[in-house]
Every structure is written in structure tokens, then in C-alpha cells.
Amino acid sequence: MKSTLIISTYNWPQALELVLLSAFYQSQLPDEIIIADDGSTQETAQLIEEFKSKFSIPLRHVWHEDEGFRKSVILNKAIAQAQGEYIIQADGDCILHSNYVEDHLHYAQKNTYLFGSRVNIxxxxxxxxFKEKQIRFKAFSKGIKKRTRALHFPFLSQFYKASNLFSKKYRGCNTSYFKSDFVAVNGYNEDFKGWGREDSELALRFHNFGLQGKRIRYRGIVFHIYHNEKSKSRLEINNDIELQTIANKTVWCKNGVDKYLGETN
Structure with missing residues (x-):
């Protein structure tokens, strides 16, 4: 089964460098990596070019103009171009545990999407x-909190079962799913502008479509690099969109990924 690692980013090459380093040292590489770039400057493009020669797999850069926070749009564009049948997703400010890709692929199964733990730096x-370019952390490493989330115990993870109910522990910075399921619900809803709810609303439509969500606790770990909070000026509007999805049991969003399918970079 071919897999694609999607990493979303915006104008933080210093953080993206650590994420790409952590991707390079994965115990199991995906078949390709796509950077979903929401309008970063040339500095990010240069960093990606430098990494292309280091990887033994394709590293692709999907970019659009900076017109404000349009994460839903750039993720749709990137995932539409993915060659993998299985999508593993992370953010450009989340360093990957060395077994991140392997863990997600281990539990990949039909009719299920996965989500793992996020540890805060x-x-x-x-x-x-940044000085040491650190990409390895353990539960007792300096500089992190929520330490129990950093425990990597594959044996314990098997006791977590898939559920028909959406979990508030779900984070779009640490998730995976079959591309066919993503296409079936028309991907991210591009009515979401600005920060908030775009990831959870997608997961809710996965459930409405009939998927179960499975938390891969003690596996599939990311380490989130601290940054100032994004503007929440659109959060109330975005929250209303999500509430409509819940009330109407929406599966298909009208403004989604279908417009990009079949395009090439």
C-alpha cells in the first residue's frame, strides 16, 4: 500500500526544517512527502529544495498565494495530487516521533481513520x-509537558479500540486515513477561512460517512513546537459551520477537493 505524508506549513522554515529532519529519520519512510504550503515566502521554498536531494523518496512542494489562513484549500490541493492511497498528515510545527509513519501504517484499516498524541514543547x-536542532524526545526529556503522551509503548496501544463517536482528543496535526474516504466526503470544507474547526469538521463528516475513529495512544506521536496563537477572529463563524455538519449529519461538503482532482502540479 503506497502512502503519502502531507505536511502543512506557513512561513516558519526554522520549524519546518526540524519536521523534515524528523521525517528523514523515520523507521519507515512513506512513498512520498508533500509540503502543503499556505503561501510561504521563498525561504521555505529554498529549504524544501535543499531537502529534495537528501530524501530517497519524492519530496514535493504544493504552494499557493498568501491570501490569509487557507489551510483547508492548500490541504485539498496537496492531497488531490497525492499518489499514495493512504494519507498520513502532520503540521509543519510538529516534530515526528521516529516511528510516526510506521505506527500509522501499522494500524491502517478500512472504514477507519486514525489519530495519535501531541506533546507540547x-x-x-x-x-x-533550534540551536541543537533536536528531533528526538522521550517522556523525561527537557522542554516538554504532557509527558505521558510521549510514552511509546506499542503493546499498550493495542487496547485502544475504534469508536463510532468523535473524540475531542482528535487533532488534524496527527491523523491518517485512506485517500478514497477523503474524496468520498469531498475533503476539507473550503468555507472555513481563518483558524479553527476545519480538522474536526472533516472528522465529523468521516463519522457521518460511516467511518470509525481510532486513537493510537502510545504510538503515532508528534511534538508540537510552541508558537503564539493564531487569530481566532473567524472562530465563531467556523464553529457555526461545524454545528451545521453535526445537526444535518452532513457527509459531502459542496466547496471541497473535487475541483482539484485530476490536476497535476
């Missing part, structure tokens, strides 16, 4: 993090 540790 503290603001006070950023200088050391």
Missing part, C-alpha cells in the same frame, strides 16, 4: 531546540 525551550 515549551516556549522556554525554543532557543535550545
Amino acid at each position: 515549551q516556549e522556554s525551550y525554543l532557543e535550545t531546540l
Whole structure:
């Protein structure tokens, strides 16, 4: 089964460098990596070009103009171009545990989407993090909180079962699913502008479509690099869209990925 790792980013090459380093040292590489770039400057493009020669797999850069926070749009564009039948998703500010890809592929199964744990790297540790270009963390490493989430115990993860109910622990920065399921619900809803709810609303439509969600606790871990919060000026509007999805049990969003299918980069 071919897989694609999708990494979304916006104008933080310093963080993206660590994420790409953590992708390079995966215990199991995906078949390709696509950077979904929401309008970054040339510095990010240069970084990606430098990494292309390092990877033994294709590293592709899907970019559009910066017109504000349009994460839903750029993810749709990137996933539409993915060659893998299985999509593993992370953010450009989330360092991947060395078994991240392997863990997601281990539990990939039909009629199910997966989500793992996010460990937070503290603001006070950023200088050391970037100076040392640290990409390996354990439960007792300096600079992190929510330490139990950093425990990698494959044996314990098997006791977590798939559920028909949406979990509030779901995070779009650490998820995976079959591309065919993504296409079946028409991907991300591009009515979402600005920060908030675009990931959870997609997962809710997965459930409405008949998928189950499975938390891969103690596997599939990312380490989120601290940053200032994004503007929440659109959160109320975005929240209303999500509430409509819940009330109407919406499966298919009208403004989604279908417009990009069949395009080439």
C-alpha cells in the first residue's frame, strides 16, 4: 500500500526544517512527502529544495498565494495530487516521533481513520531546540509537558479500540486515513477561512460517512513546537459551520477537493 505524508506549513522554515529532519529519520519512510504550503515566502521554498536531494523518496512542494489562513484549500490541493492511497498528515510545527509513519501504517484499516498524541514543547525551550536542532524526545526529556503522551509503548496501544463517536482528543496535526474516504466526503470544507474547526469538521463528516475513529495512544506521536496563537477572529463563524455538519449529519461538503482532482502540479 503506497502512502503519502502531507505536511502543512506557513512561513516558519526554522520549524519546518526540524519536521523534515524528523521525517528523514523515520523507521519507515512513506512513498512520498508533500509540503502543503499556505503561501510561504521563498525561504521555505529554498529549504524544501535543499531537502529534495537528501530524501530517497519524492519530496514535493504544493504552494499557493498568501491570501490569509487557507489551510483547508492548500490541504485539498496537496492531497488531490497525492499518489499514495493512504494519507498520513502532520503540521509543519510538529516534530515526528521516529516511528510516526510506521505506527500509522501499522494500524491502517478500512472504514477507519486514525489519530495519535501531541506533546507540547515549551516556549522556554525554543532557543535550545533550534540551536541543537533536536528531533528526538522521550517522556523525561527537557522542554516538554504532557509527558505521558510521549510514552511509546506499542503493546499498550493495542487496547485502544475504534469508536463510532468523535473524540475531542482528535487533532488534524496527527491523523491518517485512506485517500478514497477523503474524496468520498469531498475533503476539507473550503468555507472555513481563518483558524479553527476545519480538522474536526472533516472528522465529523468521516463519522457521518460511516467511518470509525481510532486513537493510537502510545504510538503515532508528534511534538508540537510552541508558537503564539493564531487569530481566532473567524472562530465563531467556523464553529457555526461545524454545528451545521453535526445537526444535518452532513457527509459531502459542496466547496471541497473535487475541483482539484485530476490536476497535476
